[in-house]
Amino acid sequence: AQKVTQAQTEISVVEKEDVTLDCVYETRDTTYYLFWYKQPPSGELVFLIRRNSFDEQNEISGRYSWNFQKSTSSFNFTITASQVVDSAVYFCALSAPYSSASKIIFGSGTRLSIRP
Amino acid sequence: EAGVAQSPRYKIIEKRQSVAFWCNPISGHATLYWYQQILGQGPKLLIQFQNNGVVDDSQLPKDRFSAERLKGVDSTLKIQPAKLEDSAVYLCASRYSNSGANVLTFGAGSRLTVL
Numbered sequence: 001a002q003k004v005t006q007a008q009t010e011i012s013v014v015e016k017e018d019v020t021l022d023c024v025y026e027t028r029d030t031t032y033y034l035f036w037y038k039q040p041p042s043g044e045l046v047f048l049i050r051r052n053s054f055d056e057q058n059e060i061s062g063r064y065s066w067n068f069q070k071s072t073s074s075f076n077f078t079i080t081a082s083q084v085v086d087s088a089v090y091f092c093a094l095s096a097p098y099s100s101a102s103k104i105i106f107g108s109g110t111r112l113s114i115r116p
Numbered sequence: 117e118a119g120v121a122q123s124p125r126y127k128i129i130e131k132r133q134s135v136a137f138w139c140n141p142i143s144g145h146a147t148l149y150w151y152q153q154i155l156g157q158g159p160k161l162l163i164q165f166q167n168n169g170v171v172d173d174s175q176l177p178k179d180r181f182s183a184e185r186l187k188g189v190d191s192t193l194k195i196q197p198a199k200l201e202d203s204a205v206y207l208c209a210s211r212y213s214n215s216g217a218n219v220l221t222f223g224a225g226s227r228l229t230v231l
Binding site for chain 2: 004006033035037042043044045046047050052091095103104105106107108109
C-alpha cells in the first residue's frame with residue numbers, strides 16, 4: 001500500500017526564519033515520483049517540484065530546497081528566509097507509475113503561517 | 117495554455133438534494149481526476165479517467181456519486197442525494213497521460229456546502 005505522512009499539522013514562524021516541512025512516504029514500488037504542491041488561500045493546488053526515485057540529489061530553487069533520502073523514505077522541503085507570501089498549506093504527494101492505476105496519493109498537508 | 121476549468125465555484129444545497137460539478141481539463145490531457153478535499157485534509161481521489169474510460173473508482177461512493185467523461189474531454193461529477201458529510205471542495209485535475217511522471221494540474225475547485 002502507498003502512504004504519505006506529513007506529521008506537522010501546523011507550523012507558525014516569524015518572517016525571515018527558515019522552516020522545514022517533513023514528508024515520509026511508503027511504497028513497495030521501486031520506481032516512483034514524489035511531488036510537493038502548494039495550496040494558497042485561493043484554494044488552487046500549485047505544483048512546486050517533482051522528484052523521481054532514482055534521483056537523490058538535493059534541489060535548490062531560489063529560497064526553496066528539497067532533501068530526498070530514500071534510506072529514510074523522506075522528501076523534506078525547506079523554505080529559507082520565509083516570507084508572508086509563503087503562507088499556505090503544503091502537500092507532499094506520491095505517484096507510482098507501475099501501479100495498475102497511476103494515481104497520486106496526497107499527505108494530509110502542513111499549514112504554514114508566516115507572521116510579519 | 118488555459119488551465120483546468122471548473123464550475124460552479126460555490127454551491128449550497130440542503131441534504132438529500134442533488135448537485136453536479138463540471139470540469140474542462142487542459143486541452144490534450146488524456147487523464148482526468150476528481151478529488152474530494154474535506155476541510156483540513158489532503159485531497160482524496162474519487163475517480164480517475166483515461167480518455168473516456170474509468171481507470172479507478174474504488175473510493176467513489178457509488179450509491180450516491182456518479183461521474184462521466186463521455187467524449188474524453190469534459191467531465192461531470194454528480195451527487196444524489198447529498199449528505200452533510202459531502203461538504204467539501206471537489207477538485208478536478210488533469211495530466212497529459214497516465215504516466216506517474218506527469219504533473220497534475222488542478223482547477224480552482226468547487227466548494228460544496230450541504231445544510
